[in-house]
Structure formats: structure tokens, C-alpha cells
Amino acid sequence: MTFHSNDAWWWPFVFILVAGWLATDAWRYLGVYLGGRIRDDSEVLVLVRAIATALVAAVIGNLILFPSGELASTPVALRIEAEIAGFAAYQLARKTVVVGIIVAEAILLAGLYAL
Amino acid sequence: MEALNEAQDEPSFRWYLRGARAAYSIPGFILMSSFVGFSALAKAADVGLWATVFMTGIVWALPAQVVLVGAVIAGNSLGAAALAVALSSVRLTPMVVAIVPELRGPRTRGITLYFLSHFVAVTSWVLAMAKLPDVPASRRTAFYFGLGSTLTLTNMIVVGCVYVLVDALPRELSAALFMLTPMYFLTSLWGSAREWATNLAMVFGIVLGPVCHVLVPSFDLLIAGFAGGIGAYVIYRLAHRRRSA
Structure with missing residues (x-):
């Protein structure tokens, strides 16, 4: 029952509906239902936000250390350097996302073309 | 006050268009660039073209999509993939909880809110929370529908085009595409x-x-x-x- 275990044309769409649509829109519908009932500064939400953020951060870490596609053939030290430099630039630019992305990409590309 | 009354009288469609225009902004373009990276990732995982476009429209949450493709790469079963995606998407609930009072006008129906909640994801949420206070209460759902549907449809097109074109790119640029997603998440999550x-x-x-x-x-x-x-x-x-x- 994995994504590639069934050759039928419809199987990927069923997989995406169950593991993708159901697993995300259920939370959105719950949010509409609860809207107004939970206070946005409630204590439970601090814990919920922390767990959700750590989970996505784990994805970020994996995408840098164990990337896929062409990024996998680049040196790991270069990827980490680019990420840290990008984040530092983002902080220096008073949390401007686009500055962080441009600096990280510039360092990665400079490193790749210098190799 | 008169200006506000005039704004109240404007047709919903005009506010839909204003919402659509709000999608073409700096956060909107950053999101597009990270969907470029996502499309390359999905192709590397051997998710088909139409499945990738379909996923973008029906899931519409980049972290959830990246987790889902990660589960495909790892060869996880349907149940394990659903659990990982569900856990990565819990944050959607508090985001929707926060936006519902902003969206709800005097005569908004429940079904409208359920429908619009599908468009809630980091970028549309950040844009909406910033701009909704300037929209008359009775036109906020129209505005958000314009914003959310434009972001979603635009990125479905972006994902499809990149999927087809990505192999023609030089290796270095292709590698750089895969860097967009983690960098966008890192900075936008930290900032939020x-x-x-x-x-x-x-x-x-x-x-x-x-x-x-x-x-x-x-x-x-x-x-x-x-x-x-x-x-x-x-x-x-x-x-x-x-x-x-």
C-alpha cells in the first residue's frame, strides 16, 4: 500500500486524497468548527504550535542533510554554510524572507560554480 | 464614513478581484518560487505530472506536501503517510481558528467558511491577516476567495510548467531549486x-x-x-x- 505499489492510474490520486487531502482539510474544518470557541492565546495552542513547528523543522533539517534530486550531489558542508549564511542575512535584514533566500542561493551557486 | 458606505455597496466580484490582485505580491512570489522547488522534488520522487498538480490544489499546504512526497520517497504505507501529513498539519487548526472571526461577516454562512478554510496556508493566511481589516466586513469572504483561489490556481500552473521543464535546466540551477523550499520554510516559520x-x-x-x-x-x-x-x-x-x- 505504498505510493508506487499499484500501477493503476487512479491509485496515486487515491493515495493523495487520503494521505494528503483528508489529513490536511480535516484540521482546517476542525478550525472552522472551533473558531471563536478557543482563545488564540490559550495555553494548549502554545504546545500545539511548538509540536507542529518542530515537525516542520525536522523536515527542513532532512531536506538540507539528506536532500533529493540534484542537491544530493552537492557537498553537505556547502549546503549547511548556505543555509546558515542565509539565515544570518535574514536576521540582519530585520527578518526579510527574500534576503535570506537570495543570500543562501547565491552562496550555494557560487560554491557550485567554483568547484 | 461615506467612503466606507460606498465600499460596502461595491459588488462582491470587485472585492474578489482585489483579493486576486493581492496574491501577486512579494510573499506570493516567494511562495511561487518554493513551489518551483517542490515541483522538482515531486518529479525526483517519481510522482506523476497530474498527480503533482492535483496534490498542489487538493492539499494546498507546502509543508504537508513536502512531508507527503517525503513519505513517497521513503516508501511509507498509506497509513504512515497519512499520519505524518496529519501531524505536520495540526498547525492549520489554530491558523483557521484565528482567521474565522476576521472572515465572518454579518450574514456569512457556515458552509462558506468551511469552503474558504481550504485555502488557509502560511502565505494566504499572512496576507489575509494583514489586509482583511481594510476590507468591509460583508466583502471579506469574497476578498479571501479571490486571494486564496488565485494563489492556488497560479501555483498549480507553476508546478505543472516546472515539472515539464525542470530536466532542461543546468545541474547547478536544478540544485539551487531544491534549496528554495528549506530556506523559505526556515525564514517564514521563524518569522511567524x-x-x-x-x-x-x-x-x-x-x-x-x-x-x-x-x-x-x-x-x-x-x-x-x-x-x-x-x-x-x-x-x-x-x-x-x-x-x-
């Missing part, structure tokens, strides 16, 4: 944190993710998320208790 418990959870998660990936590959995201999140929350609470004591 409300209390430092979230920032600490990010630091824990980014370290624990790869560690768990090596130690417990099938449950890496779940364990890193729970351990990192709960750990950060406990430290945050203890620090606050000490300060207030």
Missing part, C-alpha cells in the same frame, strides 16, 4: 513565531530531524516533532514559572 517556545522548537526539530532520520527512519518526523515540541514547551514553561515566582 509568536512566543519563543516556537523558535526553540524549531532549533530542536532541525537537529532532531536528521538524527531521528538515521536512528529511526520510519518515524523520524513524528519523534522529532513530539520530542522537539514538547521539550521546547517544557523549557518555556519552566522559564516562565521561574520569572513569575
